[in-house]
Amino acid sequence: xxxxxxxxxxxxxxxxxxxxxxxxxxxxxxxxxxxxxxxxxxxxxxxxxxxxxxxxxxxxxxxxxxxxxxxxxxxxxxxxxxxxxxxxxxxxxxxxxxxxxxxxxxxxxxxxxxxxxxxxxxxxxxxxxxxxxxxxxxxxxxxxxxxxxxxxxxxxxxxxxxxxxxxxxxxxxxxxxxxxxxxxxxxxxxxxxxxxxxxxxxxxxxxxxxxxxxxxxxxxxxxxxxxxxxxxxxxxxxxxxxxxxxxxxxxxxxxxxxxxxxxxxxxxxxxxxxxxxxxxxxxxxxxxxxxxxxxxxxxxxxxxxxxxxxxxxxxxxxxxxxxxxxxxxxxxxxxxxxxxxxxxxxxxxxxxxxxxxxxxxxxxxxxxxxxxxxxxxxxxxxxxxxxxxxxxxxxxxxxxxxxxxxxxxxxxxxxxxxxxxxxxxxxxxxxxxxxxxxxxxxxxxxxxxxxx
Numbered sequence: 001x002x003x004x005x006x007x008x009x010x011x012x013x014x015x016x017x018x019x020x021x022x023x024x025x026x027x028x029x030x031x032x033x034x035x036x037x038x039x040x041x042x043x044x045x046x047x048x049x050x051x052x053x054x055x056x057x058x059x060x061x062x063x064x065x066x067x068x069x070x071x072x073x074x075x076x077x078x079x080x081x082x083x084x085x086x087x088x089x090x091x092x093x094x095x096x097x098x099x100x101x102x103x104x105x106x107x108x109x110x111x112x113x114x115x116x117x118x119x120x121x122x123x124x125x126x127x128x129x130x131x132x133x134x135x136x137x138x139x140x141x142x143x144x145x146x147x148x149x150x151x152x153x154x155x156x157x158x159x160x161x162x163x164x165x166x167x168x169x170x171x172x173x174x175x176x177x178x179x180x181x182x183x184x185x186x187x188x189x190x191x192x193x194x195x196x197x198x199x200x201x202x203x204x205x206x207x208x209x210x211x212x213x214x215x216x217x218x219x220x221x222x223x224x225x226x227x228x229x230x231x232x233x234x235x236x237x238x239x240x241x242x243x244x245x246x247x248x249x250x251x252x253x254x255x256x257x258x259x260x261x262x263x264x265x266x267x268x269x270x271x272x273x274x275x276x277x278x279x280x281x282x283x284x285x286x287x288x289x290x291x292x293x294x295x296x297x298x299x300x301x302x303x304x305x306x307x308x309x310x311x312x313x314x315x316x317x318x319x320x321x322x323x324x325x326x327x328x329x330x331x332x333x334x335x336x337x338x339x340x341x342x343x344x345x346x347x348x349x350x351x352x353x354x355x356x357x358x359x360x361x362x363x364x365x366x367x368x369x370x371x372x373x374x375x376x377x378x379x380x381x382x383x384x385x386x387x388x389x390x391x392x393x394x395x396x397x398x399x400x401x402x403x404x405x406x407x408x409x410x411x412x413x414x415x416x417x418x419x420x421x422x423x424x425x426x427x428x429x430x431x432x433x434x435x436x437x438x439x440x441x442x443x444x445x446x447x448x449x450x451x452x
Contacts, residue, residue, distance in 0.1 A: 004065045006033075006279025007053060008096070008272075009079065011124030014038045014049040016056055017275035018063075033279060035272045046075065050082035057088070064284040066091040069099045069274050071127065071143070094281055096120065096274050097129040098136045103277030104241050105133075108265050113238040115139070119226055119256060120274075121246030123149040128226045130233035140233035147222045149183070149246050155214055156182040156206065166202040174201070186211070190248040212251050219252055223259035230260065240264045245271045 006017040020032040036056075040048035049068070057063055068091055070076040076093050083091060100118045104110055113133045120127040125145040131138050157178055160166040169175040181199050185206050188195045197204040230237055240256050240263070247253075247270035257264045267273050 004282035007068045008274035009049045015275040017279045046078040046082045065282040067278040067282040069096045099277030115235045115237045117237040117240045119242045121244040128229045
């Protein structure tokens, strides 16, 4: 039977959790795990974690999936680099908050909880996260190192030295041994009211009352920080999950519940909750099937010399011929618009001068040249100015009312186009010229006409 492995990488400890599988005649409680804790230097936590994972996988070849939790993106990069140096690839990384929420669902009643706050007090700092309990989306996550398990241990150490029962260690090794003894006393107070532990420097004596008085200021500060993170997340929480080694202190749960006003969940063995949550998230890697080769193109469907991207129909792409025809259409449309605009301008000038019919007059012939009117308005005589306009108006009406010339008879009835005269103007090259009429002279009273 294949198994899975969950790993949490802390500041000074890496924990590995493997679910227990009972035999055919064994009854194993649900969510039971074999947990292994390995102490390591804080500066090389990722390297030690990779070594522990490699050793575990070598000893247990039936492990089909591995999940590792990470606190921040720099830590995730360090874990990836350490795993790559050992050529370990069958694993996945998940945030610590996601593993915590998954573990809470597996071990607690979370049906009424939509948003969860996670209070993780470890040896190196405190991490507070506000998470969607249904989707595992992290709304807010903040971490401080001012309040930590090591800081609480130092408070106990200084209190013991100040009482006079413990001598101050002379070297760093003795100081580290005393810190470990104070940590053990702190953990034992979770199940008893007083603890006495002997050491080389003296007797470590601590009662529950003295301990809570010593820790109250730091724990209340951490509770206020948790409340501020929830406020900044702008999502009200329905419960607080307390994890890490500090979760064994009963005072923390009481202060959090009093400060935030919601139920506080403290699981059994809270320091291993992240590793167990990672093991619950571990899934065997899916075997990827080889990609299916595309079906061969039938022979003769298109010419080999023609690129496939020109012949194969594609969504949202027009053929090259359509694009070319569209370009020609646009060019022809621009020429037509220019021609019509020019004619409109010329017609407007003629209409403004009062000679619109003559300006717009245009014949049709086989070669597209302008036909000359049959009758030309005579030059007005000097007898009187009143007869000339009548003749001009009559000639204009006759020209406009004349029937259109038949193109088939253009060669018989129409002579060759005359040469361009002084009143003939070419407005647009390639189009028929425009003939402007000759304006009659203006005769003022008291002045003789011209030519007399």
